[in-house]
Amino acid sequence: MAAVRLRILYTKILGSLQTMPQDAAYRKYTEQLINQRFNHVKAELDIENLEKKINCGQIEEVIAQAETELALSRKMTEWKPWEPLVEEAPANQWKWPI
Amino acid sequence: MAASLVRFVRSGFGRSLNVARQSAAIVQTRTTTTETRPTVRPKDPVTHTQLSEFGEYIAEILPKYVQQVQVTCFNELEVMIHPEGIIPVLTFLKDHTNSQFNNMIDLTAVDVPTRQYRFEIVYNLLSLRYNSRIRVKTYTDELTPLDSSVPVHQAADWYERESNCSFVFYFIFFIKCETLLGVLILLRQVRYDDEVKRVVAEPVELAQEFRKFDLNSPWEAFPAYREPKDAPKLESGDKPAK
Numbered sequence: 001m002a003a004v005r006l007r008i009l010y011t012k013i014l015g016s017l018q019t020m021p022q023d024a025a026y027r028k029y030t031e032q033l034i035n036q037r038f039n040h041v042k043a044e045l046d047i048e049n050l051e052k053k054i055n056c057g058q059i060e061e062v063i064a065q066a067e068t069e070l071a072l073s074r075k076m077t078e079w080k081p082w083e084p085l086v087e088e089a090p091a092n093q094w095k096w097p098i
Numbered sequence: 099m100a101a102s103l104v105r106f107v108r109s110g111f112g113r114s115l116n117v118a119r120q121s122a123a124i125v126q127t128r129t130t131t132t133e134t135r136p137t138v139r140p141k142d143p144v145t146h147t148q149l150s151e152f153g154e155y156i157a158e159i160l161p162k163y164v165q166q167v168q169v170t171c172f173n174e175l176e177v178m179i180h181p182e183g184i185i186p187v188l189t190f191l192k193d194h195t196n197s198q199f200n201n202m203i204d205l206t207a208v209d210v211p212t213r214q215y216r217f218e219i220v221y222n223l224l225s226l227r228y229n230s231r232i233r234v235k236t237y238t239d240e241l242t243p244l245d246s247s248v249p250v251h252q253a254a255d256w257y258e259r260e261s262n263c264s265f266v267f268y269f270i271f272f273i274k275c276e277t278l279l280g281v282l283i284l285l286r287q288v289r290y291d292d293e294v295k296r297v298v299a300e301p302v303e304l305a306q307e308f309r310k311f312d313l314n315s316p317w318e319a320f321p322a323y324r325e326p327k328d329a330p331k332l333e334s335g336d337k338p339a340k
Contacts, residue, residue, distance in 0.1 A: 025158040033195060056195070057227065065195045072193035079186045081160040086180050089165045090214045093237055094178050097320040098212060 002059045003041055003050070009066040010038045016073040024082035030073065037062070142173055149175045149230075155196070163187055176233040181244055184236055188250045191223060191232065199223035199232055205247070205257035215239045219261070221247065221254075 013034050020027040037054055044050040051059050092098075146169055153167035153175050163183025168176050179187050191199040204222040215237040223232050238244050247254040318324075 026160075029155070029159065029196070030194075065198070068193040069195050072189065075186075075189060079162075081162045081183075081186055081190070083162045085165065086162055086182055089178070089180070089237065093213060093215060094166050094235075097323045098210060 002047060002063060003045075005063055006041050006059075006066060007038070009063065009070055010034050010041070013066065013070050013073055014038075016070065016077065019077050021082065026073075026076055026082065030069070034069070037066075139172075145173045149173060152230075153177065156191075160187060160190060174231065174233060176235060178235045181236045181238055181242070184245045184247055185250060187234060188221065188223075188247050191234070192250060197225065197232075198227045199225045201226060202247075202251035202253040202257075203231070205254050205261065207261045213237075215242075219244065 014031065017027045017031055017034075040050060040053045044053055047059055051057075051062070054062055056062055056065065149169045150167075153169060156177055157164045157167050160179075160183070163179045163186060164177055165180060166178040168178075170176065177187070191197045201224040202221065203224050204220070206220050208218040208220060210216055210218065217238050217240075219236045219238065221234040223234065225231070236244065246258055248258065
């Protein structure tokens with residue numbers, strides 16, 4: 001049950017990542033992470049061992065993380081954060097001490 | 099009688115001698131320790147490199163908004179972003195599986211009046227999953243409004259209103275426009291007006307002029323960051339004054 005839900009979520013995330021350019025860092029790292037977890041889900045049938053392999057809390061928490069990641073990837077396609085910097089800060093903005 | 103006196107004196111001597119011997123022993127043990135500055139926090143290079151790698155990761159994923167990333171000497175990661183990127187960066191840090199900073203600890207501002215964008219808004223976030231903290235900083239001036247981070251973190255609500263009242267800069271509230279001093283606005287703001295020679299009640303306006311600063315201190319604040327005074331530069335062709 002949980003494994004089915006995770007498979008659906010991971011396929012959706014990977015599909016959403018396809019809409020981004022190939023060299024976007026977000027796409028690279030998230031694909032790596034999601035593929036890793038997807039492979040664990042495919043390989044391991046027992047939920048307890050799956051939790052240990054993924055090593056990110058209980059399976060319900062892993063499902064919640066996947067759901068938030070899916071929502072995030074959809075927002076990222078709108079925001080396009082891989083583009084170059086919008087605007088540089090003025091010269092002494094981040095200088096400390098003044 | 100005399101014997102008892104003598105005995106008393108001898109025991110007194112003995113005690114003082116013991117004390118002297120004890121203090122000599124203490125002095126000796128002190129000089130043999132190798133610690134020279136025990137109150138300085140030991141540096142932790144492992145955490146420092148972990149944090150700086152994570153900072154580079156964030157900067158690589160969000161180059162559109164991240165202007166600068168730094169790790170302080172206390173091993174605290176700080177990410178400086180453009181004000182347009184408040185919602186994207188905070189949502190990313192909250193939702194991404196590798197970061198999961200879903201707890202907003204603090205939202206404040208720092209006022210540096212000499213800067214063009216005087217207010218530096220600081221968001222402190224905590225990740226319960228990875229037990230780590232991060233600081234996100236933006237900037238604005240008195241009149242430019244900022245996006246409210248309430249859609250991302252509910253906790254920001256109170257802090258935004260509070261920083262609005264303390265520093266008088268503006269957030270665009272998605273839901274309703276209310277300030278912390280909503281009650282005060284119902285009361286009257288009064289002032290004594292010299293022209294009419296009586297107390298006058300006018301509509302409440304909070305402005306920057308109400309904030310008073312006395313920033314000149316006789317003590318030098320950061321001796322380690324003293325900047326060299328610029329020597330008068332000569333243009334080519336000028337002769338140095340004799």
